Amino acid sequence: MAYETIIVETRGKVGLVTLNRPNALNALNSTVLAEVLAAMQIFEANPRIGAMVLTGSEKAFAAGADIKEMQSKSYVDAYFEDFFVGWEQFARIRKPVIAAVAGYALGGGCELAMMCDFIIAADNAKFGQPEITLGVMPGMGGSQRLTRFVGKSKAMDMCLTGRTMDAAEAERSGLVSRVVPIGELLEEALKAAAKIAEFSLPAVMMAKEAVNRSYETTLAEGLRFERRLFHSMFALEDQKEGMAAFVEKRSANFRNQ
Ligand code: CO8
Helix, strand or coil, X not given: CCCCCEEEEEECCEEEEEECCHHHCCCECHHHHHHHHHHHHHHHHCCCCCEEEEECCCCXXXXXXXXXXXXXXXXXXXXXXXXXXXXXXHHCCCCCEEEEECCEEECHHHHHHHHCCEEEXXXXXXXXXXXXXXXXXXXXXXXXXXXXXXXXXHHHHHHHHCXXXXXXXXXXXXXXXXXXXXXXXXXXXXXXXXXXXXXXHHHHHHHHHHHHHCCCCCHHHHHHHHHHHHHHHHHCHHHHHHHHHHHCCCCCCCCCC
């Protein structure tokens, strides 16, 4: 499939999507949305792919939703189109997706990184929700997801002043899982994705589902949900294989069954 705004590759069992609008610092327009979704859905349906990485350039993961595309929309346009609702489908991808973020992750770019399962940041990464400077507010989950990641105080600070957070502060605050030198970013993200892709895919997907559920339910319900999924894993051949491999002191050969 030919893409205009992204580059799509596979590296072993890992699907790699690179945002590629260098002249607009990877600003997210409707084409980017359609193409990222299409590429991710193809990886989702491909049984040989176990995890995905989403990245941008060294200068920008994505500098936000495309301001030039949004600028002249009326309320009615935005409402009837349900503008950018499609990114919610991205957030519902069931296989793991790692965001490898270098440079700017602003506005919709920060929100897109937060829709991934975890963020590995380069030391030059800058996260922010600068929508307030444009006379609007976050619209792709920033006010909700950022608050869950970093707490009310920092989320308010970022959403109300529009200030950015550097990689060190993002790691300290729990927004990103690791920070690496920029030259090692892609390699580190691909290595993490390849590691995940070695494991039993149903177990990985259920673990992702369980962690995500913790954001949407009470502790008691979440624990029950986790326990049901855990019990169901005893129906997997991969559980038998994984535990037998441990006991027999050999490496496991998971078959995703
Ligand atoms: N949209 C469109 N074009 C952009 C964007 C953007 N978000 N960001 C950068 N560009 C373009 C610039 O216009 C410029 O294009 P040109 O060369 O044609 O003038 C090119 O990219 C390079 O940018 P700069 O010259 O500005 O590069 P600098 O290195 O000087 O500055 C910055 C980099 C600081 C990142 C700067 O570009 C900037 O401030 N960008 C805008 C950041 C921003 O405000 N992002 C939030 C956008 S709003 C948003 O994301 C809302 C999401 C929710 C929508 C949900 C709908 C339901």
